Amino acid sequence: DSGVTQTPKHLITATGQRVTLRCSPRSGDLSVYWYQQSLDQGLQFLIQYYNGEERAKGNILERFSAQQFPDLHSELNLSSLELGDSALYFCASSGGGAGTDTQYFGPGTRLTVL
Amino acid sequence: QKEVEQDPGPLSVPEGAIVSLNCTYSNSAFQYFMWYRQYSRKGPELLMYTYSSGNKEDGRFTAQVDKSSKYISLFIRDSQPSDSATYLCAMPNNNNDMRFGAGTRLTVKP
Numbered sequence: 001d002s003g004v005t006q007t008p009k010h011l012i013t014a015t016g017q018r019v020t021l022r023c024s025p026r027s028g029d030l031s032v033y034w035y036q037q038s039l040d041q042g043l044q045f046l047i048q049y050y051n052g053e054e055r056a057k058g059n060i061l062e063r064f065s066a067q068q069f070p071d072l073h074s075e076l077n078l079s080s081l082e083l084g085d086s087a088l089y090f091c092a093s094s095g096g097g098a099g100t101d102t103q104y105f106g107p108g109t110r111l112t113v114l
Numbered sequence: 115q116k117e118v119e120q121d122p123g124p125l126s127v128p129e130g131a132i133v134s135l136n137c138t139y140s141n142s143a144f145q146y147f148m149w150y151r152q153y154s155r156k157g158p159e160l161l162m163y164t165y166s167s168g169n170k171e172d173g174r175f176t177a178q179v180d181k182s183s184k185y186i187s188l189f190i191r192d193s194q195p196s197d198s199a200t201y202l203c204a205m206p207n208n209n210n211d212m213r214f215g216a217g218t219r220l221t222v223k224p
Contacts, residue, residue: 002157033212043158043202043214056210090157099210100146105157 003027004106006091012112018079021109025072025093031055032074033094033103034066038087049074050097078111086113117141120203120215129224133190137203137215140184144205144213147179149188152200152217161201162188193222 003026013019025032034046036059045058049068060066063081068074078085088108094101120137127133135149146165150158162177164170164186170177178187190197203215 002159004157035212042216045212045214048210058211092157097210099206099212102160102163103212105159107157 002104002106004091004093004104006089006106006109008109009107010110010112012114013081014114015081015083017081017113018077019081019111021076021078021089021091021111023074023076023091023093023106025074025091026104029093029095029104030072031094031097031101032068032072033092034060034074034076035090035092035105036087037090037108041087043090046076048097048099055097056099081113083113086111115140117207118203118205118213118215121218122216124219124221126221126223127193129193129195129222131193131222133193133197133220133222135188135190135201135203135218135220137186138184139186139205139213141205141207141213142181142184143208146206147177147186148204148206149175149177150202150204150214152202154199158202193220195222195224197222 005024030051037043046060048056066076090108092103092105149162151161152158167181174191176189200217202217
């Protein structure tokens with residue numbers, strides 16, 4: 001158990017809808033990272049927050065947004081969902097803000113868009 | 115061409131075999147090299163972490179980096195059925211953007 005929690009575990013929704021994925025980092029970790037894992041694209045970095053502020057951005061679509069709250073939990077919002085957004089979404093956390101810090105991954109949220 | 119290339123396998127070996135997993139990369143700015151292990155239906159977990167060129171050993175696992183060839187390897191000695199998983203190489207770039215390989219699915223048969 002990495003200490004990172006993600007809810008929900010599974011999510012099934014329809015095209016055009018909006019969903020929110022939640023992540024709680026390990027106790028004491030200030031950074032939260034979001035990743036998308038699909039069969040065709042592999043594991044892709046989406047975005048990083050450090051202590052409430054956006055620190056780095058990867059291949060995140062404009063339809064997606066994230067935020068980190070004062071208690072350091074984070075939410076990833078996905079809107080206008082398309083079939084291609086079906087994937088595993090992982091959250092990871094690390095103590096510091098550097099990309100070289102060890103990242104601890106949560107169990108993931110499996111999103112299915114029908 | 116992807117920044118990080120990894121043969122997705124699958125790779126199947128008998129128990130006790132030496133396993134060699136490899137990645138190549140194109141960005142010469144990469145300085146840190148990581149190997150993650152991902153069991154089915156789980157999140158990736160960090161297995162090995164090396165900086166620059168050279169070897170690093172941890173138990174049955176050895177990570178090797180050859181920056182001149184832009185080639186990294188992970189060796190598993192005396193492989194066990196519990197090593198059956200997908201192994202992903204990963205490298206952070208200067209923008210904290212972690213680049214992952216496609217992952218190699220390994221099965222160790224008893």
